[in-house]
Amino acid sequence: MMKSFGSKPLAFPTPTWVIGSYDADGKANVMTAAWGGIVSSEPPCIGVSLRESRHSYESILARGGFTISVPDAAHAREADYFGMASGRDRDKFAVSGLTPAKAEFVDAPYVAEFPMIIECRLIQSVELGIHIQLIGEIADVKVNEDVLNADGKPDMELVAPLIFAPGARTYHTVGKAIGKAFSLGKDLL
Amino acid sequence: MMKSFGSKPLAFPTPTWVIGSYDADGKANVMTAAWGGIVSSEPPCIGVSLRESRHSYESILARGGFTISVPDAAHAREADYFGMASGRDRDKFAVSGLTPAKAEFVDAPYVAEFPMIIECRLIQSVELGIHIQLIGEIADVKVNEDVLNADGKPDMELVAPLIFAPGARTYHTVGKAIGKAFSLGKDLL
Numbered sequence: 515m516m517k518s519f520g521s522k523p524l525a526f527p528t529p530t531w532v533i534g535s536y537d538a539d540g541k542a543n544v545m546t547a548a549w550g551g552i553v554s555s556e557p558p559c560i561g562v563s564l565r566e567s568r569h570s571y572e573s574i575l576a577r578g579g580f581t582i583s584v585p586d587a588a589h590a591r592e593a594d595y596f597g598m599a600s601g602r603d604r605d606k607f608a609v610s611g612l613t614p615a616k617a618e619f620v621d622a623p624y625v626a627e628f629p630m631i632i633e634c635r636l637i638q639s640v641e642l643g644i645h646i647q648l649i650g651e652i653a654d655v656k657v658n659e660d661v662l663n664a665d666g667k668p669d670m671e672l673v674a675p676l677i678f679a680p681g682a683r684t685y686h687t688v689g690k691a692i693g694k695a696f697s698l699g700k701d702l703l
Numbered sequence: 704m705m706k707s708f709g710s711k712p713l714a715f716p717t718p719t720w721v722i723g724s725y726d727a728d729g730k731a732n733v734m735t736a737a738w739g740g741i742v743s744s745e746p747p748c749i750g751v752s753l754r755e756s757r758h759s760y761e762s763i764l765a766r767g768g769f770t771i772s773v774p775d776a777a778h779a780r781e782a783d784y785f786g787m788a789s790g791r792d793r794d795k796f797a798v799s800g801l802t803p804a805k806a807e808f809v810d811a812p813y814v815a816e817f818p819m820i821i822e823c824r825l826i827q828s829v830e831l832g833i834h835i836q837l838i839g840e841i842a843d844v845k846v847n848e849d850v851l852n853a854d855g856k857p858d859m860e861l862v863a864p865l866i867f868a869p870g871a872r873t874y875h876t877v878g879k880a881i882g883k884a885f886s887l888g889k890d891l892l
Contacts, residue, residue, distance in 0.1 A: 515847070515848045516820070516845040516846065516847055516848070517845065517846055517847075517848050517851065517855075518807075518843055518844070518845050519843070519844040519845070519846060519857075520843060520844070521746070521747055521840075521841055521842055521843060521844075522747055522841065522844055523741050523743070523744045523747040523748075523749075523841065524747075524821075524841075524844045524857070525718070525720075525740075525741055525749055525771065525773065525819070525821050525844070526718075526773055526819060526857070526859050526862050526864040526877075527716055527718055527859070527864050527866055527877060528718075528740060528741055529714070529715075529716055529717075529740070531714075548741070549740060549741045549742055549743065549744070550740050551714075551717060551718070551738060551739050551740025551750070552712050552714055552717055552737070552738045552752070552869070553738055553750065553752045553829075553831055553834065553836050554712070554738065554752055554831035554832050554833065554834040554836070555712045555738070555832070555833060555834060556712075556832050556833045556834075557710075557831075557832045558710055558711055558712040558713075559712075559831050559832070560712075560714055561740070561742065561750065561836070563741070563742050563743055582714065584714065584715055587878075587881055590881055590882055590887050590888075591882075591887045591888045591890075591891070592888060592891070593888070594882070594884055594885065594886070594887040594888030594889075595887075595888030595889075595891040595892065596888070597884070597885070597888075598885060598888060598889070598892060599891070599892060609891055610891060618707075630714070630715060631705070632713075632714050638829070638831075640742075640827070640829055640838075642742055642743035642746075642748050642827075642838065643743045643744070643745050643746045643748070644743065644744060644745045645742065645743040645744060645745075647742050647743070647750070649829075649831065651710075652710055652711065652712065652713075653710055654707055654708070654709060654710060655707070655708040655709070655710075655711055655713045655714070656705040656706065656707050656708070657705065657706055657708060658704070658705055658706075659704045659705070659706050662706065663871055665871070666706075667870045667871040668708075668713070668715070668868070668870050668871065669868075669871060670715050670716070670866070670868035670871065670873060670875055671875070673715050675715040675716050676881075677716055677859070677866070677877060677878075678884060679857070679858075679859035679880075680741070681856045681857050682852060682854070682856040682857065682858060682859065683883060683884040683885065684859060684880040684881075684882070684883060684884065685880070685881050685882050685883075685884060685887065686859055686860070686877050686878055686879060686880050686881060687877075687878030687879055687881060688715075688716060688866055688875050688876075688877065688878055689776075689866075689875055689876030689877055689878040690875060690876055691868075691873040691874070691875050692776055692779055692865075692873075692874050692875060692876055693779055693780075693783075693873070693874050694872055694873060694874075695783055695786070695867060695872040695873065695874060696783065696786070696787060696872065697783070698779050698780045698783040698784075698874065699779075699780045699781060699782070699783030699784030699785070699786075699787060700783075700784075700787070701780075702780070702781070702784040702788070702798055702799060703784065703787060703788055
């Protein structure tokens with residue numbers, strides 16, 4: 515039997531992404547967002563949705579760019595904190611003990627300890643009720659060499675990105691690889 | 704050391720979502736998309752990006768709605784197949800042996816065997832290079848009663864959504880819950 519949950523922002527999986535920006539004082543700030551995803555392959559673009567009231571919102575608009583730092587499961591506590599505190603009244607990097615690093619292609623900081631970083635140039639905003647979707651063109655993706663597979667590609671089990679479940683509001687690790695895309699279903703073609 | 708991958712659509716995690724629509728002949732069709740995510744809480748909206756050339760694209764525009772069926776890991780083969788074949792020249796439900804069910808609130812079919820279904824009314828399209836992001840207002844979320852937790856909420860380990868890793872192009876299961884959001888990082892506040 516299916517149970518109906520009504521009109522709710524509920525879907526699995528959602529990411530746990532830490533959005534980096536410099537505020538008007540030049541202070542490195544981060545906030546956590548679960549409403550986001552890749553939106554286009556060419557140009558490569560990614561979208562993240564923020565409330566307009568967020569301190570990060572005006573920072574990103576002013577500097578025209580942001581980063582996404584993908585936390586691994588070992589940093590769930592810090593990622594959770596980044597989603598609760600506001601950068602208006604505190605320095606979240608200092609409190610967490612994590613290190614801001616300046617991005618290479620955009621005017622924004624990222625979390626040096628996290629395994630995967632996406633640098634984004636803001637190219638479009640889409641108003642959607644209480645959220646604004648900021649669409650960034652991906653300028654570069656940086657991945658820690660320790661989490662690459664034998665082919666030199668990022669290995670999702672090694673990156674171990676934090677996954678968020680809306681509704682139950684739990685964080686999860688990623689599990690085992692169960693097969694290759696564009697291959698597992700070939701026998702049905 | 705960080706390795707730079709350049710300007711690529713590469714970020715972890717991405718979902719593996721099966722998009723359902725009826726085509727001009729009334730045939731139930733499905734396609735798999737990994738470029739998507741929740742985009743707004745109020746109204747609750749979700750975005751999925753398709754190429755305009757996809758058979759599903761004109762179907763969704765014509766009927767003004769679509770569904771997202773979230774495959775569990777046990778259906779990785781069928782989900783992979785749905786992403787490779789075109790509904791223009793075959794009946795993907797018939798080939799896969801899965802069952803189309805008519806959605807309750809939108810004019811679109813979903814996959815009856817999958818554990819989580821999101822019914823979406825198309826409210827906006829965003830052009831982004833070779834992809835169009837279709838934004839749907841969530842009309843209802845249905846979840847199989849067998850995959851709810853003790854509080855009656857969908858349990859992400861039990862739903863077992865398929866997770867996709869761009870780059871390596873691997874499918875993964877979701878791992879263990881490692882804590883509660885808005886709680887794990889409270890001691891840093």
